Amino acid sequence: MLRLGKEVKIFDGGMGSEFERLGLDGNPMExxxxxxxxxxxxxxxYACADYITAxxxxxxxxxxxxxxxxxxxxxxxxxxxxxxxxxxxxxIGPTGAMLAPMGTLSFDEAYDxxxxxxEMTCELVDGYIAETFSDLYELKACVLALREHSNKPIFATMxxxxxxxxxxxxxxxxxxAVLEGLGVDALGVNCSLGPKELLPVVERLLAATDLxxxxxxxxxxxxxxxxxxxxxxxxxxxxxxxRKFAEMGVSVLGGCCGTTPAFIERIAAYRxxxxxxxxxxRTTMLCSSVRSVEIDGVRICGxxxxxxxxxxxxxxxxxxxxxxxxxxxVRQQEAGADILDLNVGLPKTDEAVTMAQAVRKIQEYVDLxxxxxxxxxxxxxxxxxxxxxxxxxxxxxGEQEVMDRVFPIARKYGAVVLGLTMDGNGVPKTAxxxxxxxxxxxxxxxxxxxxxxxxxxxxxxLTASAEQQLVAETVKALALVRGLGVKTALGVSNVSFGLxxxxxxxxxxxxxxxxxxxxxxxxxxxxxxxxxxxxxxGVLSGMDAGAETYISLYRDTVAANPVSVAPAASxxxxxxxxxxxxxxxxxxxxxxxxxxxxxxxxxxxxxxxDVLVRALTEVGDAYEQGKTFLPQLISAAEAAKVAxxxxxxxxxxxxxxxxxxxxxxxxxxxxxxGKNIVKVVLESYGFTVIDLGKDTPSQKIVEACLxxxxxxxxxxxxxxxxxxxxxxxxxxxKQAGCKTPVFVGGAVLTADLAKQIGADRYxxxxxxxxxxxxxxxxx
Amino acid sequence: xxxxxxxxxxxxxxxxxxxxxxxxxxDRILRALTxxxxxxxxxxxxxxxxxxxxxxxxxxxxxFLRGCGSVVLCVTTLGAEAxxxxxxxxxxxxxxxxxxxxxxxxxxxxxxxAYEKNFGEDRTYRFxxxxxxxxVADVRPIFEAVRxxxxxxxLDDSNYILPSKSMAGIVGIGKRxxxxxxxxxxxxxxxxxxxxxxxxxxxxx
Numbered sequence: 004m005l006r007l008g009k010e011v012k013i014f015d016g017g018m019g020s021e022f023e024r025l026g027l028d029g030n031p032m033e034x035x036x037x038x039x040x041x042x043x044x045x046x047x048x049y050a051c052a053d054y055i056t057a058x059x060x061x062x063x064x065x066x067x068x069x070x071x072x073x074x075x076x077x078x079x080x081x082x083x084x085x086x087x088x089x090x091x092x093x094x095i096g097p098t099g100a101m102l103a104p105m106g107t108l109s110f111d112e113a114y115d116x117x118x119x120x121x122e123m124t125c126e127l128v129d130g131y132i133a134e135t136f137s138d139l140y141e142l143k144a145c146v147l148a149l150r151e152h153s154n155k156p157i158f159a160t161m162x163x164x165x166x167x168x169x170x171x172x173x174x175x176x177x178x179x180a181v182l183e184g185l186g187v188d189a190l191g192v193n194c195s196l197g198p199k200e201l202l203p204v205v206e207r208l209l210a211a212t213d214l215x216x217x218x219x220x221x222x223x224x225x226x227x228x229x230x231x232x233x234x235x236x237x238x239x240x241x242x243x244x245x246r247k248f249a250e251m252g253v254s255v256l257g258g259c260c261g262t263t264p265a266f267i268e269r270i271a272a273y274r275x276x277x278x279x280x281x282x283x284x285r286t287t288m289l290c291s292s293v294r295s296v297e298i299d300g301v302r303i304c305g306x307x308x309x310x311x312x313x314x315x316x317x318x319x320x321x322x323x324x325x326x327x328x329x330x331x332x333v334r335q336q337e338a339g340a341d342i343l344d345l346n347v348g349l350p351k352t353d354e355a356v357t358m359a360q361a362v363r364k365i366q367e368y369v370d371l372x373x374x375x376x377x378x379x380x381x382x383x384x385x386x387x388x389x390x391x392x393x394x395x396x397x398x399x400x401g402e403q404e405v406m407d408r409v410f411p412i413a414r415k416y417g418a419v420v421l422g423l424t425m426d427g428n429g430v431p432k433t434a435x436x437x438x439x440x441x442x443x444x445x446x447x448x449x450x451x452x453x454x455x456x457x458x459x460x461x462x463x464x465l466t467a468s469a470e471q472q473l474v475a476e477t478v479k480a481l482a483l484v485r486g487l488g489v490k491t492a493l494g495v496s497n498v499s500f501g502l503x504x505x506x507x508x509x510x511x512x513x514x515x516x517x518x519x520x521x522x523x524x525x526x527x528x529x530x531x532x533x534x535x536x537x538x539x540x541g542v543l544s545g546m547d548a549g550a551e552t553y554i555s556l557y558r559d560t561v562a563a564n565p566v567s568v569a570p571a572a573s574x575x576x577x578x579x580x581x582x583x584x585x586x587x588x589x590x591x592x593x594x595x596x597x598x599x600x601x602x603x604x605x606x607x608x609x610x611x612x613d614v615l616v617r618a619l620t621e622v623g624d625a626y627e628q629g630k631t632f633l634p635q636l637i638s639a640a641e642a643a644k645v646a647x648x649x650x651x652x653x654x655x656x657x658x659x660x661x662x663x664x665x666x667x668x669x670x671x672x673x674x675x676x677g678k679n680i681v682k683v684v685l686e687s688y689g690f691t692v693i694d695l696g697k698d699t700p701s702q703k704i705v706e707a708c709l710x711x712x713x714x715x716x717x718x719x720x721x722x723x724x725x726x727x728x729x730x731x732x733x734x735x736x737k738q739a740g741c742k743t744p745v746f747v748g749g750a751v752l753t754a755d756l757a758k759q760i761g762a763d764r765y766x767x768x769x770x771x772x773x774x775x776x777x778x779x780x781x782x
Numbered sequence: 783x784x785x786x787x788x789x790x791x792x793x794x795x796x797x798x799x800x801x802x803x804x805x806x807x808x809d810r811i812l813r814a815l816t817x818x819x820x821x822x823x824x825x826x827x828x829x830x831x832x833x834x835x836x837x838x839x840x841x842x843x844x845x846f847l848r849g850c851g852s853v854v855l856c857v858t859t860l861g862a863e864a865x866x867x868x869x870x871x872x873x874x875x876x877x878x879x880x881x882x883x884x885x886x887x888x889x890x891x892x893x894x895x896a897y898e899k900n901f902g903e904d905r906t907y908r909f910x911x912x913x914x915x916x917x918v919a920d921v922r923p924i925f926e927a928v929r930x931x932x933x934x935x936x937l938d939d940s941n942y943i944l945p946s947k948s949m950a951g952i953v954g955i956g957k958r959x960x961x962x963x964x965x966x967x968x969x970x971x972x973x974x975x976x977x978x979x980x981x982x983x984x985x986x987x
Binding site: 099106333635641683723 | 865875876
């Protein structure tokens with residue numbers, strides 16, 4: 004490890020392709036025992052390198068399912084690698100399973116698998132190389148497992164394809180930022196492509212981090228010959244690129260698929276070359292796994308996911324209704340937020356558990372960076388740990404005790420920290436005193452190894468009604484703090500509290516603050532006028548070059564007031580004639596207006612029965628006769644659902660639902676579109692759906708049925724293999740004494756099969772589900 | 783990619799039988815196909831064998847491959863982003879989500895078919911385990927041979943392929959064969975057949 008990053012070091016080359024050359028075609032992990040001599044011979048041939056990679060790429064409990072024990076194979080892999088007499092890096096590859104939410108492997112399961120390997124090997128190796136990862140989230144689990152179980156150096160490399168992204172969509176900049184944040188010792192790219200194709204990726208990595216960069220390309224692009232993969236790039240060409248990489252500032256050179264000891268011997272000539280890196284300016288950047296947001300100019304942080312003053316969100320948090328939170332997150336993303344603040348703090352709840360789950364759920368749907376907002380260090384730690392990217396931590400303040408709690412978390416996970424300019428004595432009155440606290444926070448962060456560009460400062464808005472003269476101090480403090488070279492934030496709408504026409508004050512204050520250096524207003528992104536003010540400032544400040552964004556948004560705005568930046572509905576649509584027609588035509592966007600209109604002249608129950616149900620019946624009949632199709636059926640259901648929600652406001656409590664239905668896709672099955680269609684149609688008829696999602700363990704379905712006592716439980720399975728899981732669920736329900744009728748459906752189900760597995764009803768599609776439910780199970 | 787050729791397939795997946803959809807749906811389908819294709823997530827990995835892999839030495843694969851000089855095992859996908867978009871749409875606009883879902887299936891079939899033209903004219907259609915009542919578990923040896931984790935495709939314990947818009951298949955090289963309903967397990971109760979259409983090649987019905 005000596006002089007890593009100062010002078011060029013050499014890693015070894017391809018292992019799998021060497022096995023293939025020897026005609027070995029089994030599980031390479033087992034060669035450590037069955038073909039130890041061959042493995043050792045390959046390692047010896049690579050002894051010209053500084054680092055030898057143990058033959059352990061597929062050694063984790065999720066990937067390796069074979070005759071030998073993991074520990075036994077790991078020990079032998081290390082022993083074999085030791086024969087080369089060089090530093091031995093234990094090789095860690097992906098689990099081969101897909102992480103949730105796309106797959107079913109949880110972050111913790113992946114972490115545990117990697118932790119097991121780290122525990123076994125930490126005393127015996129010189130370092131770890133986690134390589135060929137295509138999912139940054141899985142690599143995060145891996146790096147955390149290694150860091151928390153060993154103190155050996157960690158190199159981490161990912162594969163990128165020709166689009167210069169990983170398969171899960173991360174750019175080189177995002178990968179570099181996240182891995183640097185997690186504290187790896189070197190990062191880079193391996194496998195993927197040949198050196199020529201990797202050149203632009205390497206350039207971007209070098210520009211994105213100061214850490215040593217490692218490059219291990221394949222020997223060109225693969226060519227298929229007689230079912231065998233061949234890599235054919237000539238040695239000279241590979242060598243020329245290796246030289247180029249060294250000259251660009253790459254610290255560690257090696258090879259991947261198709262490279263042989265001859266290649267490594269050749270590029271070992273660059274060992275010891277001084278590594279010259281260009282100095283670069285560090286910027287403040289937040290990111291999800293696929294989207295990075297640099298805090299330059301003005302970036303909107305959505306404030307709607309904070310229960311303070313929002314009774315519905317409060318209710319959702321208490322009920323564990325993460326769907327509500329996700330919907331709110333999606334709304335803010337669509338309205339144009341750049342970052343989302345997430346605060347789930349409520350008394351008498353386990354905030355850390357809620358935060359972890361909310362982060363997982365929201366990042367499933369929304370790719371904006373999150374701001375983890377909490378006063379609890381435990382909740383912050385959970386949120387930041389499960390977040391797939393670089394979040395903002397909101398917040399610390401000038402109190403040493405708070406900084407001591409939060410900075411270690413920010414440092415460990417590479418998060419950016421927002422510092423509030425207040426301390427035990429409250430918010431200082433003058434801008435100068437707030438500047439002093441900001442300086443204290445930045446210095447405190449530095450002591451924990453957190454660089455200045457990872458700190459942002461909030462100079463705190465006080466209400467104009469209570470402390471009018473302090474508003475100007477907040478604005479003045481912004482300019483002073485910007486002088487420290489950090490970016491700024493403010494919770495803008497606090498300013499107008501207790502005064503009439505709050506929007507006017509808010510946007511005027513916002514304009515003033517932006518002009519004084521505000522980078523991140525924390526505000527409601529659905530407020531068109533506030534967003535409009537940000538966009539207008541973009542033009543006036545020159546940041547929106549050529550006013551392009553502004554013009555594209557407001558080209559068609561005639562009236563100056565109110566400004567709307569809601570995205571235009573897709574395509575021109577004819578207006579419906581009344582609620583009945585609106586549902587029939589599936590005009591979801593018009594349903595609320597028509598429902599309110601209708602309620603002026605009719606009783607709520609009349610609206611349900613004479614309008615909504617009748618319209619749905621018309622569409623349903625047409626669907627059954629083959630005169631209308633799935634898209635129209637679902638559109639009508641969605642429109643009716645919106646209308647039903649409006650009508651519900653006028654129905655007495657207890658009459659707002661026709662009853663509950665539990666829905667789930669069974670364990671092992673992850674396709675859920677059919678179940679989702681059933682859900683929408685049920686809801687349109689006024690049923691309440693408890694949706695347990697996909698891959699649902701039978702126990703969870705039993706619990707839901709016992710707890711909710713629904714009218715029916717609907718199970719979906721898409722494949723012959725998961726019908727078994729459906730059968731198991733049915734019998735678990737019966738065993739638990741659950742009398743709830745079981746409806747089953749899905750591509751492979753038939754009435755006969757349903758009977759065979761003990762289900763009560765088979766329904767062909769969503770519509771039949773509703774009909775049977777209404778006819779036979781509703782009183 | 784010529785989307786108008788794929789559209790009939792999308793209509794079939796959406797349950798359209800004898801009617802041409804309205805202009806609005808038509809429009810949405812075209813836009814969805816364009817957007818999905820613009821994600822550039824299509825990948826195709828394969829491995830060719832001149833000697834039949836062991837798992838294919840049984841019915842109905844033997845019949846299917848009889849007369850073929852070699853066989854291609856393939857895994858193909860539209861990628862994770864397509865799944866993600868469909869899922870997000872399910873929250874904001876279920877109709878759009880269903881349309882995207884159907885479009886993604888049709889687009890993947892079309893993209894894979896187009897790719898397979900590289901294997902020459904004399905080739906069979908792509909037979910995916912599960913067709914005709916074959917065991918879905920036969921995708922596992924295909925995965926072991928092709929190692930599609932390199933294109934981000936994985937197999938879970940119940941033989942589910944992820945991302946969901948992915949296929950694992952078998953293409954025989956050296957003879958021609960086109961899809962028929964002949965040995966399909968759903969033949970007697972197939973909704974498409976009742977309507978006089980097929981789940982494949984809707985344009986040619």
